[in-house]
Amino acid sequence: xxSKPRLKIAYLCDLSPHLGWTYSGGNARLFEAVQSHVGDVxxxxxxxxxxxxxxxxILKTPVAINxxxxxxxxxxxxxxxxxxxxxxxxxxxxxxxxxxxSLHAMANIKVPDxxxxxxxxxxxxxxxxxxxxxxxxxxxxxxxxxLDNWTQQHEARALAANDINIWPSEWQKDLADxxxxxxxxxxxxxxWGANIANPDPAQLHPELSLSSSVRLLLVGRDWQAxxxxxxxxxxxxxxxxxIDARLTVVGTRPPASPQDAFLDVFxxxxxxxxxxxxxxxxxxxxxxxxxxPSLESYGFAFxxxxxxxxxxxxxxxxxxxxxxxxxxxxxxxxQGVAQFCDLIKHYIAxxxxxxxxxxSSRRCFEKKLNWTAWxxxxxxxxxxxxxxxxxxxxx
Numbered sequence: 451x452x453s454k455p456r457l458k459i460a461y462l463c464d465l466s467p468h469l470g471w472t473y474s475g476g477n478a479r480l481f482e483a484v485q486s487h488v489g490d491v492x493x494x495x496x497x498x499x500x501x502x503x504x505x506x507x508i509l510k511t512p513v514a515i516n517x518x519x520x521x522x523x524x525x526x527x528x529x530x531x532x533x534x535x536x537x538x539x540x541x542x543x544x545x546x547x548x549x550x551x552s553l554h555a556m557a558n559i560k561v562p563d564x565x566x567x568x569x570x571x572x573x574x575x576x577x578x579x580x581x582x583x584x585x586x587x588x589x590x591x592x593x594x595x596x597l598d599n600w601t602q603q604h605e606a607r608a609l610a611a612n613d614i615n616i617w618p619s620e621w622q623k624d625l626a627d628x629x630x631x632x633x634x635x636x637x638x639x640x641x642w643g644a645n646i647a648n649p650d651p652a653q654l655h656p657e658l659s660l661s662s663s664v665r666l667l668l669v670g671r672d673w674q675a676x677x678x679x680x681x682x683x684x685x686x687x688x689x690x691x692x693i694d695a696r697l698t699v700v701g702t703r704p705p706a707s708p709q710d711a712f713l714d715v716f717x718x719x720x721x722x723x724x725x726x727x728x729x730x731x732x733x734x735x736x737x738x739x740x741x742x743p744s745l746e747s748y749g750f751a752f753x754x755x756x757x758x759x760x761x762x763x764x765x766x767x768x769x770x771x772x773x774x775x776x777x778x779x780x781x782x783x784x785q786g787v788a789q790f791c792d793l794i795k796h797y798i799a800x801x802x803x804x805x806x807x808x809x810s811s812r813r814c815f816e817k818k819l820n821w822t823a824w825x826x827x828x829x830x831x832x833x834x835x836x837x838x839x840x841x842x843x844x845x
Contacts, residue, residue: 457489457832460544462535464496464520464552470722473551474750475645479821480550480570483643487825488832489545496555499534501527521554521575522597525604528557535559545836549612556608564843566835569609570616570828572642572748572769576602577625583745583768606630613835616828618642618748619769640828641771643821644753646721649731651812652759656736658797658804663694667737667760669751670744673702677743677765683787684741684763685709688794695794697741698733734758738804739794740778743786746770752778756815759808763790771819777811 465472467481485491498505508516508523524531535555539547539562549556549569561567576598578584609615609630615637617623623639626632658664666685670676681697686709688695698714719726734740740755740762748769755762755778756771762778764770765786772780781789797804817823 454833457545457829457836458543459484459489459491460494460539460542460547461491461550462494462496462547462552462555463550464524464555466496467493467550476572476642476750477550479643479645483821483825484548484828487822488548488829491548492542492544494535494538494547497534498524498527498531501530521552522601524554525557525601528554528604532558532560536561539565546832548832553605553608556612557604558608559611564839566614566832566839567612568614568616568832568835569612570618570640572618572622574605574609574626574629576605577622577629578747580629581625581747581768583747602629609636612636613839614638614831616640616831617769619771621769622747638831640824640831641818642748642750642753643819643824644757644815645750646754646757648820648822649757651816652735652808655759655805655808656738657801658738659801660798663696664688664739664794664798665737666695666697666739666741667700667733667755668697668742669700669740669754670742671701673699673704675745676702677741677745678702678704680743680786680790681741682707682709684790684794685712687787687791691791691795693795693798698737700730700733731758734760738797739763741790743790744768744770753815753819756811756819759812759815761804761807761811763793773814775807775810777814777819778807 461481461484463477465477467477470478504523508519536559544565546566546568547561551571553569553571553574556569609632615632617626617639618641620639623637627637668676668678668681682704685695685697696712696714700716700719703715703717719730721727721730734755735758737760740760742751742762743765746768752762752771762772764772764780766780766782770780772778774780779793
């Protein structure tokens with residue numbers, strides 16, 4: 451049987467995937483995965499057509515302002531902006547319009563007959579705002595709340611117009627389904643991958659025993675949002691209980707504390723610099739636990755930890771990709787520090803269990819927390835939708 455030709459994908463996002471920093475690097479990883487595993491992809495010009503000058507003016511404002519102004523203005527002017535995208539979709543026989551992250555960029559776009567509309571993101575404005583994660587960050591501009599219902603209506607229309615909405619975890623799917631009343635066949639979960647190139651599996655795992663020190667790791671730019679205070683409390687409790695523990699922090703600098711002598715801090719490790727990438731990889735390979743009780747809707751760091759066979763300890767909130775006893779533990783309740791310490795003590799006393807957890811963490815990455823798995827599953831999904839639409843048009 452002849453294989454089908456590769457799908458032709460029009461990729462749309464309000465920020466370019468060719469800028470590696472956009473959406474914490476996820477935009478670039480998504481684009482690369484689409485090109486490698488889903489089809490031939492073009493990045494559609496994300497300008498605003500006749501109102502492009504306004505977009506450029508908004509982008510010159512501080513990030514906290516332009517981030518919100520950009521999508522609100524886009525929804526308000528979406529009928530004008532959509533014509534700019536629609537002209538590009540007419541220029542090639544695309545099979546799929548794939549929107550990434552920015553749902554507002556999909557608003558009011560009418561695709562040519564036979565084309566599939568698909569969208570993937572780890573959040574939408576309304577579902578995120580109403581979640582415990584969004585509530586943890588509060589509101590930057592209180593009067594903006596007056597537009598909440600208006601925004602949600604625009605989002606609901608955009609999502610309903612999509613043939614498929616792809617979320618990286620059940621948490622996002624459940625939020626979106628409840629917030630927008632999505633039809634089950636239009637809302638599915640396909641986990642995202644890590645924000646790194648796939649590392650080789652470890653040949654040796656760091657020993658964890660009563661006679662060894664415990665090396666904890668926390669990664670991220672925001673000390674508070676990444677759960678730094680709780681990670682520091684975990685370090686202090688372990689040491690109080692007589693366990694030789696150290697905490698390495700990458701990406702941020704903790705405030706001064708009595709635990710400073712037991713901290714190793716890297717303000718930043720640039721993974722594009724070979725020597726710094728080697729340091730980054732060594733930390734993930736030699737640490738015993740990623741302790742990251744963070745506030746976030748997904749969390750690439752957890753995928754990265756699994757890639758190196760590093761178990762994660764976190765809180766069961768948001769869409770974090772951790773399965774208990776598989777690639778770490780996600781605890782609930784207010785006793786997070788005590789639960790983290792109890793888990794660490796268990797694995798110190800049961801080194802074979804710890805070795806098994808490291809092996810299963812890597813297997814979890816190989817099975818579903820990598821971009822090849824995401825791309826291949828997404829390709830099958832989109833191909834099936836394209837085939838169905840072609841059959842319906844032919845009948």
